[in-house]
Amino acid sequence: MSTKTDELRELFLKLSPVTTFTDRQEAGVGDVPTDEEVDDTLRTLVAEMRERFGLGTPLDDDDLVALVRGFYAGESDATLADRFDVAVETLVDARLSLQLFRPDDADAPFDLRDLLRLVEADADDATCAAELGVSEAVIRRYRRVVAARQTAQRESYYYPLEFESLLDADTDDELSAAREADRELFAEIKD
Structure with missing residues (x-):
């Protein structure tokens, strides 16, 4: 108990003929x-x-x-x-x-900015594959990554931040760096 609580308890005991009491506690803000x-x-x-x-x-x-x-x-x-x-x-x-990302999600064999530019120009998988020199399967994989990151960014990473908060996750540095990289990537494409 806190010092204030102890002081109040002592004062109550001095002033009251009742020598025992039950202290009811309710869940407060910040409870786990x-x-x-x-x-x-x-x-x-x-x-x-x-x-x-x-x-x-x-x-x-x-x-x-x-x-x-x-x-x-x-x-x-x-x-x-x-x-x-x-x-x-x-x-x-x-x-x-x-909208849960791992660092290796962005480890593409090409610059993701190039894929993002092609996606924003409505290029299909075959065109992207030809332009970037990879298979269509690789394009589909990284297209999913780019789309998920765009959605997360549009939502200001609301859901990942909520998950982290609920689970008291200690991933702030890694995810903050990823979010900043996303902001830079998408801002560069938009300009």
């Missing part, structure tokens, strides 16, 4: 939520994302909540894919749909 409360809030956020963005994934909302938890716990895509018994590519698509 339970795991169930966190999961409920994560489920609400995931459902909201599904409604807003049409998360095209075979994983249900409970799986997506577990994916968010696993991502912030540092689990790899392969580990998470094994847990949900899906292909790694399916897991990565779900992760990107949730």
Whole structure:
């Protein structure tokens, strides 16, 4: 108890003929939520994302909540894919749909700014592949990354920030750097 509480208790004991009392405490601002409360809030956020963005994934909302938890716990895509018994590519698509990014998502064999310019010019996969000297499969992969990052940026990274806050995730430096790189990348394309 705090010093003020102790002082008030002593004063009460001096002034009252009652020598015992029960101190009722209510949950206040800043209390740590339970795991169930966190999961409920994560489920609400995931459902909201599904409604807003049409998360095209075979994983249900409970799986997506577990994916968010696993991502912030540092689990790899392969580990998470094994847990949900899906292909790694399916897991990565779900992760990107949730606007959860890993540093290697941007490790393209070409400059992502070039892909972004082509995408904004409405170039199809074949044109992008020819221009950038890679396969269409590689273009599809990085097109998903660019689209997810654009959506996250448009939303001011609302959902990843909410996830981090709920899970008390310690990824501020890495994600802040990624967000700043995204801002620079997209600002450069728009200019």
